[in-house]
Amino acid sequence: MPMKRCDGRTRFVAGWFVAFLFLAASTPAWPKTGLLVIAHGARSKHWNEPVIELGRRVERLALESGEFSAVRTAMLELTQPDIPTAVEELQRAGCERIVAVPLFIAPSGHTLFDVPAVLGIFFSPELKAALNREGLTTARPSVPVVLTETLGEELLAEFVLSEVRRLSKQPEDEALVLLAHGSHDHGPLVER
Template identity: 30%
Template sequence: MKTGIILLSHGSRLPEAQATLRLLKSMITQEGAFELVEGASLQFNQPDLPTALAAMAARGMERVVVVPLFLYRGMHVTRDIPDIVAKEQTRYPGMDIIVAGNIGADRKLAEIILERIREVS
């Protein structure tokens, strides 16, 4: 099954903020496990989620996993993203759109935080 990945960030008014998303996209792409990896933003930047899903459909993806790059299960994760996905799913009934869990609290994240603390200590 042709599977695409959308790394979904919040977005920022500062264009340089997208550099991190591009780096993450490159890292996931290098794994070579998926046919297509794209970055998208919920606000402020393009492509937004509907545009990224349209690109996935145009490239023939049968399954798309949307990965919310959000720490908290706030309004974007619990309401906004599911609402957008539900609306877009009606446009692409032949494409299965799945929303992965958000980043949340994870031991790996705690290790990164500790590493950053050590860097400045």
């Protein structure tokens, strides 16, 4: 079943995304910096479409700002475009540095280990073997790659609050339940 798109929500997230990136990329100026938006990916095209659409909006805003010379959106697994392809495209576009932003809700095994490994900036033999078993290949960047913190965590609190306010009819009679999916293997690394 296709997901409904809400332009207001997408604009909200895209705007915050670009604002976050200005802070993340505020290191000494590089003549040509590429932006790589990374999401998890899904087998269903309908689940990937909102991420691709968000990537288009971020691309438009980032290019208009002049902070980035090229923008790509890639998926960690299960679908295309994948991370190695996007890294190669950014390098072919002449980027001298790549800022990679994981569009995940919170730090996880994917953002702490898998994304850096697939980007080609972290290596362990065990992880390489696990990624190979999953059919994932790693990028071979020839330019510096800067990996930012997980993006979604900053946006999540504001977004949840705005959605609760929008949907709430009788706050005194309602409860909020947040559900998440994650791996128990990496819990100690991300607990706060």
